[in-house]
Amino acid sequence: MLRTQSAPRTLASQLPHVTPGETVTIQGWVHRRRSLAAVTFLILRDRSGLTQVVVKAPETVAQVAALGEETVVSVTATLVANGAAPGGVELVDPVVVPLTEPAHTPPVELWRPTLAAGLPTLLDHAPVTLRHPRRKAAWQIASASMQGFRRALTTDGFTEIQTPKLVGTSTESGANVFTVDYFGKPAYLAQSPQLYKQTLVGVFERVFEVGPVFRAEPHDTVRHIAEYVSLDAELGFIEDHRDVLAVLRGALAGMVSAVEELAADAVSLLDVRLPVVPEEIPVIHFSEALRLVGAPEDEPDLAPAHERALSAWAVEEHGSELLAVEGYPMRKRPFYTHPQPDDPQWSNSFDLLFRGLELTTGGQRLHRYTEYQAALGASGQSEEPYDGYLQAFRHGMPPHGGFAIGLERWVARLTGAENIREARLFPRDLNRLTP
Amino acid sequence: MLRTQSAPRTLASQLPHVTPGETVTIQGWVHRRRSLAAVTFLILRDRSGLTQVVVKAPETVAQVAALGEETVVSVTATLVANGAAPGGVELVDPVVVPLTEPAHTPPVELWRPTLAAGLPTLLDHAPVTLRHPRRKAAWQIASASMQGFRRALTTDGFTEIQTPKLVGTSTESGANVFTVDYFGKPAYLAQSPQLYKQTLVGVFERVFEVGPVFRAEPHDTVRHIAEYVSLDAELGFIEDHRDVLAVLRGALAGMVSAVEELAADAVSLLDVRLPVVPEEIPVIHFSEALRLVGAPEDEPDLAPAHERALSAWAVEEHGSELLAVEGYPMRKRPFYTHPQPDDPQWSNSFDLLFRGLELTTGGQRLHRYTEYQAALGASGQSEEPYDGYLQAFRHGMPPHGGFAIGLERWVARLTGAENIREARLFPRDLNRLTP
Numbered sequence: 001m002l003r004t005q006s007a008p009r010t011l012a013s014q015l016p017h018v019t020p021g022e023t024v025t026i027q028g029w030v031h032r033r034r035s036l037a038a039v040t041f042l043i044l045r046d047r048s049g050l051t052q053v054v055v056k057a058p059e060t061v062a063q064v065a066a067l068g069e070e071t072v073v074s075v076t077a078t079l080v081a082n083g084a085a086p087g088g089v090e091l092v093d094p095v096v097v098p099l100t101e102p103a104h105t106p107p108v109e110l111w112r113p114t115l116a117a118g119l120p121t122l123l124d125h126a127p128v129t130l131r132h133p134r135r136k137a138a139w140q141i142a143s144a145s146m147q148g149f150r151r152a153l154t155t156d157g158f159t160e161i162q163t164p165k166l167v168g169t170s171t172e173s174g175a176n177v178f179t180v181d182y183f184g185k186p187a188y189l190a191q192s193p194q195l196y197k198q199t200l201v202g203v204f205e206r207v208f209e210v211g212p213v214f215r216a217e218p219h220d221t222v223r224h225i226a227e228y229v230s231l232d233a234e235l236g237f238i239e240d241h242r243d244v245l246a247v248l249r250g251a252l253a254g255m256v257s258a259v260e261e262l263a264a265d266a267v268s269l270l271d272v273r274l275p276v277v278p279e280e281i282p283v284i285h286f287s288e289a290l291r292l293v294g295a296p297e298d299e300p301d302l303a304p305a306h307e308r309a310l311s312a313w314a315v316e317e318h319g320s321e322l323l324a325v326e327g328y329p330m331r332k333r334p335f336y337t338h339p340q341p342d343d344p345q346w347s348n349s350f351d352l353l354f355r356g357l358e359l360t361t362g363g364q365r366l367h368r369y370t371e372y373q374a375a376l377g378a379s380g381q382s383e384e385p386y387d388g389y390l391q392a393f394r395h396g397m398p399p400h401g402g403f404a405i406g407l408e409r410w411v412a413r414l415t416g417a418e419n420i421r422e423a424r425l426f427p428r429d430l431n432r433l434t435p
Numbered sequence: 436m437l438r439t440q441s442a443p444r445t446l447a448s449q450l451p452h453v454t455p456g457e458t459v460t461i462q463g464w465v466h467r468r469r470s471l472a473a474v475t476f477l478i479l480r481d482r483s484g485l486t487q488v489v490v491k492a493p494e495t496v497a498q499v500a501a502l503g504e505e506t507v508v509s510v511t512a513t514l515v516a517n518g519a520a521p522g523g524v525e526l527v528d529p530v531v532v533p534l535t536e537p538a539h540t541p542p543v544e545l546w547r548p549t550l551a552a553g554l555p556t557l558l559d560h561a562p563v564t565l566r567h568p569r570r571k572a573a574w575q576i577a578s579a580s581m582q583g584f585r586r587a588l589t590t591d592g593f594t595e596i597q598t599p600k601l602v603g604t605s606t607e608s609g610a611n612v613f614t615v616d617y618f619g620k621p622a623y624l625a626q627s628p629q630l631y632k633q634t635l636v637g638v639f640e641r642v643f644e645v646g647p648v649f650r651a652e653p654h655d656t657v658r659h660i661a662e663y664v665s666l667d668a669e670l671g672f673i674e675d676h677r678d679v680l681a682v683l684r685g686a687l688a689g690m691v692s693a694v695e696e697l698a699a700d701a702v703s704l705l706d707v708r709l710p711v712v713p714e715e716i717p718v719i720h721f722s723e724a725l726r727l728v729g730a731p732e733d734e735p736d737l738a739p740a741h742e743r744a745l746s747a748w749a750v751e752e753h754g755s756e757l758l759a760v761e762g763y764p765m766r767k768r769p770f771y772t773h774p775q776p777d778d779p780q781w782s783n784s785f786d787l788l789f790r791g792l793e794l795t796t797g798g799q800r801l802h803r804y805t806e807y808q809a810a811l812g813a814s815g816q817s818e819e820p821y822d823g824y825l826q827a828f829r830h831g832m833p834p835h836g837g838f839a840i841g842l843e844r845w846v847a848r849l850t851g852a853e854n855i856r857e858a859r860l861f862p863r864d865l866n867r868l869t870p
Contacts, residue, residue: 009672027672029831047592047640070831099672101803103831127826130638139638143595147585157482160578162664162842164861165600165647166613168868178601180624181614182661183651187868189615196861199870203565203574205482211646212600216618226617229597237444237462237534368536388870391562396464396505396538407597426599426631433603433622435634435823 007076013048016087018079024091025076026051027099029131030069032111040064042094043111044075045131049265052090053077063096069111070103070128108132119419126426126435137266138423141259142229142411144266146210148258149231149405152251158233159204163196165189165212169385176216178226189214192404197234198336198365199392201400208233210407218430222419225408226428234402241338241348241364244401245281245324248352248362251405252322253277259414270415275321275354282318284310286327286346300332308356322359326350335375338364338401348401354413362403369393442511448483451522453514459526460511461486462534464566465504467546475499477529478546479510480566484700487525488512498531504546505538505563543567554854561861561870572701573858576694577664577846579701581645583693584666584840587686593668594639598631600624600647604820611651613661624649627839632669633771633800634827636835643668645842653865657854660843661863669837676773676783676799679836680716680759683787683797686840687757688712694849705850710756710789717753719745721762721781735767743791757794761785770810773799773836783836789848797838804828 007025010018018024028046040061042053053075055061067073077091107125108117110132115122122129129135150160170177170188178189190196193209200207209232217224235247256274259267267274284292290299292313293306302310302325314323327346330339340346349363366372372393376383383390411423421427426435442460445453453459463481475496477488488510490496502508512526542560543552545567550557557564564570585595605612605623613624625631628644635642644667652659670682691709694702702709719727725734727748728741737745737760749758762781765774775781784798801807807828811818818825846858856862861870 027833047594072831072833099833100831101805104804104829106830125826127634127637127823128830130635136638139596140594142597146595147589150582150585154582159482159575160581161574161860162577162647164662164863166649166662166863166868179616181616182868183653183865185868199562200565200860202562203571212597214601218618227599227601369539370536388562391560391870394539395541395563396507396535398462398507398534425596425635428599428601430618433601433617433620435826 011048140266144262148255152254158206229407231405236398236400311356364401446483575701579697583690587689593641664842671833671835746791799836
């Protein structure tokens with residue numbers, strides 16, 4: 001088969017390194033056109049950024065006038081220096097070749113610095129509105145965060161796992177679970193890889209997973225979505241939950257470095273202030289936290305106002321935007337939670353607060369078979385649906401623990417998004433299943 | 436809170452670097468015990484390998500006799516050189532501290548070089564049988580392959596995406612789709628990220644995803660599972676499907692290097708022969724392939740015997756275990772397939788054969804809105820269920836294409852597994868939803 005050889009493509013980000021006077025070919029979307037009396041400025045957008053093309057030839061001006069925003073074109077032109085243009089260069093005397101049909105006018109003007117539309121409109125038209133540099137940037141931070149998470153844990157001896165999303169029993173919390181028609185029988189969508197990641201500590205000792213989890217959240221709020229990406233880790237041979245917190249610290253530091261390194265433009269565009277992850281995350285016990293915020297000592301949980309006060313305290317006292325609250329009451333934690341050895345009303349688990357809100361939960365799990373039998377019995381559950389899980393404990397499991405970070409929650413916190421839907425490509429909720 | 440400080444742990448793999456005579460603490464599972472008249476050999480397994488511990492003190496011999504295989508213990512002992520032991524070292528004069536209760540006897544003897552049980556037994560007891568070095572090794576190859584895939588594509592300017600697994604319409608193929616009760620309405624589990632990855636080429640140009648896909652396969656065969664991991668990529672601004680093949684080549688080369696580098700022990704244990712990925716994968720046209728194998732020229736597909744013959748031909752003719760067959764008949768390809776420009780009975784798509792079997796399918800897609808309208812019309816489908824997808828094309832999409840590699844299929848091919856279930860941690864099929 002014969003292949004037509006076109007000129008090699010140069011990306012917008014490479015143009016500042018091209019010698020002025022050279023001819024280059026760039027390809028991308030018509031981001032914006034500005035027609036003045038004697039000249040049309042064509043702004044082309046590719047994956048690396050924007051390029052200004054100066055159009056003067058009347059037939060090209062007419063051609064560009066007929067190619068609406070978002071049309072995909074190839075432009076071959078001469079590079080010249082222009083301090084006022086993006087990257088200090090622009091292209092002149094262009095030959096414009098459309099690579100597709102003229103695009104329909106986008107539902108929202110993508111060339112404006114911020115998108116002038118409500119969130120429902122942005123989500124209804126996500127295939128197009130995600131092209132806006134600000135929306136795209138939020139996901140670039142997500143993408144870099146996943147890389148950083150994996151890199152930190154892989155370096156630390158963790159094995160990546162992929163656990164089933166189709167499960168036979170709705171465990172952990174019977175509510176909020178999606179039911180699947182599984183060859184005529186009911187199955188469920190996994191709400192987390194919790195039971196499987198613990199099981200696999202028995203195989204690989206240290207495991208992580210980055211994948212979807214599903215929650216049939218009946219609430220339509222800015223914090224709830226029905227499907228999100230969970231960054232899960234679990235490790236064996238720990239002393240207690242403090243070892244888990246140390247690994248979480250490393251994962252967060254890796255995520256921040258990766259965002260700095262791989263999504264620098266997104267960070268700058270969205271004016272993200274990345275946290276400094278301290279060498280050791282400060283820890284306060286739940287009972288001490290209650291005293292500090294002046295709450296009754298039998299409160300089973302921290303109220304949002306308490307979390308904000310504790311974060312403010314951590315900044316003042318420890319210079320840290322991250323604070324771990326350990327020892328949450330056992331009665332508020334799931335059945336596999338390990339109690340605090342010296343006072344079993346408390347647990348060897350923690351919540352990590354970041355800028356006034358809970359970012360993630362982690363802790364030590366039970367590891368003895370007889371403890372699981374007792375815990376399931378105490379919570380009124382039968383062992384049978386947990387049979388696969390309990391196999392691991394019957395046949396020897398080390399002391400272990402882990403944590404899970406919600407990717408979208410992390411990104412929303414960094415970008416200051418008010419709605420978690422802004423941190424996901426195609427969110428799903430009570431009312432939204434498309435696009 | 437006071438923390439008991441135990442001695443720092445040394446991994447089995449680090450022991451050869453310890454000076455003989457030093458005291459070390461290792462932790463892991465009792466892999467095997469061999470009792471001779473005057474001595475008991477305790478083989479301990481941790482994530483890095485096996486360690487031989489020589490037990491002579493009568494009370495320790497008695498203690499070890501009571502701790503069954505798979506019990507998790509901590510052993511503090513003196514390191515000595517012994518050329519006959521694993522890694523050339525062994526531990527003597529041990530103090531053994533159990534870290535959990537004595538383990539129940541495993542359903543299959545994990546210390547034997549190969550697992551003496553049928554696949555159903557291995558899968559029923561996966562939480563324990565995955566601990567066998569050979570089963571573990573297969574997943575280590577999978578894990579390394581995922582890393583290699585991501586590394587190759589990230590280096591090549593691709594952005595990692597996470598697309599929804601809960602979708603509103605059962606597209607691509609109406610059969611084999613799982614239905615979910617989505618807040619009282621029907622939703623479906625995504626059979627692939629195909630439509631979303633194409634859409635996101637409009638945002639990021641080059642995207643990849645590693646995640647679960649779901650197929651309600653009604654066939655109980657060695658090749659079908661209901662959930663597997665798909666390694667997907669899609670890229671814009673291509674000339675045709677040959678550009679897609681070049682990226683696939685790079686991804687495969689990256690996967691092979693990562694397996695060599697990160698799973699060397701697994702490769703050696705399973706006696707895996709990794710393929711040499713040629714700089715350019717040889718390509719043969721479908722019509723030529725039919726002639727070569729002596730099939731009638733109106734055959735719409737290649738039979739398994741044809742695929743084997745073609746692979747043998749590629750080894751002989753090109754010295755390559757990989758062969759791309761391009762130009763498959765349009766009538767056998769999905770509606771979004773781009774025809775071969777000079778003869779539209781053929782397509783700009785390919786199958787990649789590896790050692791006699793199809794490994795992956797890829798190709799160029801349509802990119803014009805009017806082409807999609809025509810293709811959907813020709814296949815008798817309405818545009819409405821594809822509304823989100825079609826938005827991308829209405830508003831400008833570059834020529835693009837992509838491919839998908841089934842992770843388990845790749846691993847099964849490398850390890851020589853006869854059943855794809857051996858390449859997955861917890862497989863799901865017509866009859867299996869647990870553990």
